[in-house]
Amino acid sequence: MRDSQAAEARPYHHGDLRRALIDAASRVLEAEGPSALSLRAVAREAGVSPAAPYHHFKDKSELLEAVAHEGWELLDAALAKAKAEAPSPQEAMNSLGVAYVCFARENPALYRVMYDRARDSEDLPDRMQDDKDSAYCKVRDTLVEAGANPEETLDIELATTAAWCSAHGLAEMAGFKQFDHLKEACGGEVPFLRAIFQHMGLAPRPIAD
Amino acid sequence: MRDSQAAEARPYHHGDLRRALIDAASRVLEAEGPSALSLRAVAREAGVSPAAPYHHFKDKSELLEAVAHEGWELLDAALAKAKAEAPSPQEAMNSLGVAYVCFARENPALYRVMYDRARDSEDLPDRMQDDKDSAYCKVRDTLVEAGANPEETLDIELATTAAWCSAHGLAEMAGFKQFDHLKEACGGEVPFLRAIFQHMGLAPRPIAD
DNA sequence: AAGATATCTTTACGGCGCATAGATTGCGAC
């Protein structure tokens, strides 16, 4: 008979060390930055021995992958919220872009782990393409709702990719000091982002012919 | 009186260890990737003791900065070549974008070091804004030559920034396996890049109305 | 109750960044 407190798959000694390690890693990441994210620091934060994590993750990179996975879920949620609150599909594209960059700016260390992991394996998480509710599909669907011709599947995919790359590039660059004067001139960070997105053509434009 | 062979600032024992270390670092970077780029490995590659680099660089990050600096110079050169060979300013914008991404794709480890260093200090190299021949100015000038109104300085700067961010985002994403089928459908990597840039609006559009 | 198994700790190894101290080398002052 199972204790009803721990939902399922609860390990033996600790309770749920795997979960605790991922949380500890997130805590270290937020507090000390990505460079301080060592396996030993995570184990320390979780209150276990340095070798304990190896019973739940093959190596350090597998732990980081789990952290990144949670990051992609958070990003999905942030984009879903932005899309739900947008008054029109046209506005939605802009809102998605701003929400994307804001997520990256609010969780810089996590965002970095997410893409570092992905680049190392040259592989974005499957959820980006496969999951019906994935962020990628959300952008693609929004493009169609905003007027893109759904028959032109290649163009739709290219436009979605273009939007994603643009947002990613902006997310990585928006923190540089060099752009402070532009943000000021635009009247704040979000207006700056919107202005850049306008120049990027993130807002939907006619796709075919 | 100075020996005319070594131009200037030539050190004593080694000849020019500083130069040799940067070259060794580039070699390690290209051969083993960024994760293998340790100070000790660089010293090993250069044939000196592990502590020798500290007489030429304050710490590891200062060596990486020197490597990154050379990277930015290479990038500048690649963009200058692309701009020089472009038949028209309109074409030049596209050529600059393609050349930028190709540079990143051909020197992935170096490109990563360049931006990792910049993000850590939240500071792009000065040359991007100050130098007259910098890559940033090259893009901005090309935009003006292509028809943007030079009076609208804010818009010009925003458009230049947008183009740069777009290219950077694409450069970082172009390596993901997920886009292989798109490259194939476009008929190769460069046509794929051009198609994405088209959707991004990298090609100049009227700025002011 | 007992053996099997999963979890966690201890210990150890090599590599890392870097600080310190000592050896070596080239240079300027005399």
Next chain:
DNA sequence: GTCGCAATCTATGCGCCGTAAAGATATCTT
């Protein structure tokens, strides 16, 4: 010239890292 000095390089050592191996301990199975 040679001698002191400063710049350069080496040797050694510290604490951290990732991770492998072996032993201890708690839980599961039977």
